[in-house]
Amino acid sequence: NAGVTQTPKFQVLKTGQSMTLQCAQDMNHNSMYWYRQDPGMGLRLIYYSASEGTTDKGEVPNGYNVSRLNKREFSLRLESAAPSQTSVYFCASSERTSGGVTSSYEQYFGPGTRLTVT
Amino acid sequence: GESVGLHLPTLSVQEGDNSIINCAYSNSASDYFIWYKQESGKGPQFIIDIRSNMDKRQGQRVTVLLNKTVKHLSLQIAATQPGDSAVYFCAENLLTGGGNKLTFGTGTQLKVEL
Numbered sequence: 518n519a520g521v522t523q524t525p526k527f528q529v530l531k532t533g534q535s536m537t538l539q540c541a542q543d544m545n546h547n548s549m550y551w552y553r554q555d556p557g558m559g560l561r562l563i564y565y566s567a568s569e570g571t572t573d574k575g576e577v578p579n580g581y582n583v584s585r586l587n588k589r590e591f592s593l594r595l596e597s598a599a600p601s602q603t604s605v606y607f608c609a610s611s612e613r614t615s616g617g618v619t620s621s622y623e624q625y626f627g628p629g630t631r632l633t634v635t
Numbered sequence: 636g637e638s639v640g641l642h643l644p645t646l647s648v649q650e651g652d653n654s655i656i657n658c659a660y661s662n663s664a665s666d667y668f669i670w671y672k673q674e675s676g677k678g679p680q681f682i683i684d685i686r687s688n689m690d691k692r693q694g695q696r697v698t699v700l701l702n703k704t705v706k707h708l709s710l711q712i713a714a715t716q717p718g719d720s721a722v723y724f725c726a727e728n729l730l731t732g733g734g735n736k737l738t739f740g741t742g743t744q745l746k747v748e749l
Contacts, residue, residue, distance in 0.1 A: 521678075552739075557643050559724055559739035560679070575736070607678050622667050622728050624737060626678030 518543050521627035523608050529633045530598040538593040538630050540608030548611045549591035550575075550624060551583060553604040560607060566591055598634045606630045643722060645744040654712040656743045658725030663706060665727035669737065670699060670710045673722045682710070682723075712745075720747045 524539045542549065547568045552560040552575075562575030564583040572583050580602060582594045591610075595602060609624040648654045660668065666687045671679035685692045685699045685708075692699050698711040708725050722744050726737040 557741070559741045560737075561739075562736060565736065576738075609678075622737075623669060623681045623684060626680070628678050629676075 520544065521608055521610055521625050523606075523627040523630050525630060526628065527631050529635065530595075531635055532599060534598050535594070535596050536598065537595075538606055538608075538632075539590070540592065540627060541590045542608075542610040542625070543589065544610060544612070544625065545588070546610035546612040546625075547588070549585065550609040550611070551581075551591070551593045552607045552609065553577065553602075554607060554629075555604050563593065563606075595632075598632075600634045602632065603634045604632060606632060643742050643744045645746060647746045647748055648715050649748050650715060650717060652715055654710075654715045654719070654745060656710045656712075656723050656745065658708040658710075658740050658743075660706050660708060660725065660727040660740070661738070662727060662729055663703070665729050665738075667728035668699070668701060668708055669726045669728070670697075670708075671724045671726060671739075672719075673724065673742070675721075679724060715745075715747050717747050717749065720745055 521542045550565040551563040554560050561577050563577055563581050564575055566572045566585040569588045572585055584592045607629050608627045611624040669684045670682040672682050673679045683694045683697050683699050685701050690701050696713045700709045712719055722742045724739050724742045726739045728737050
């Protein structure tokens, strides 16, 4: 199992250009997420998809759109990139699991896409 | 102009000592908490989790303590090793009708000195 994969690993854009970040998971998870991580900060949720066919805004959705293409794939699109969108973008997936006295909501993360907008 | 990034809180420990990383969470309704480890250039990696109906959970060399009264979470790492050097994040989960959403803290940089 590859887990969560993301493409590309690195990208440089000029202000105003558009691009799509791709994410795929092979764990048959229902939920998928997009986060951004800025230097010295934690992860902030951009959008998430609780299940195939649904998407919802997270904490910082402005300037982004998402598509849940199927159960495996969840893409993030920047229509008109801005320098403020320079960041590292992580995709994650999760499935609630039950085991003994606890349930797990663990999210599994991809390796990230490092995006620079000049 | 030059931008100044935020500096993460840093904890420096000697190899072999125990490490304690602390985290304050914000929502008293959060029902689940996770600690993640993030090495440089990689995505976060699950370490251990705990539900709100527990106050302690142990894993291999790690223990998480939860104090709901003061909304405080801690991660204890026993016999810290150089491979433990990383940024550690706590995250709180609030289960919504649409699935779970994690809110992450800003992280603590753990440096293990030989």
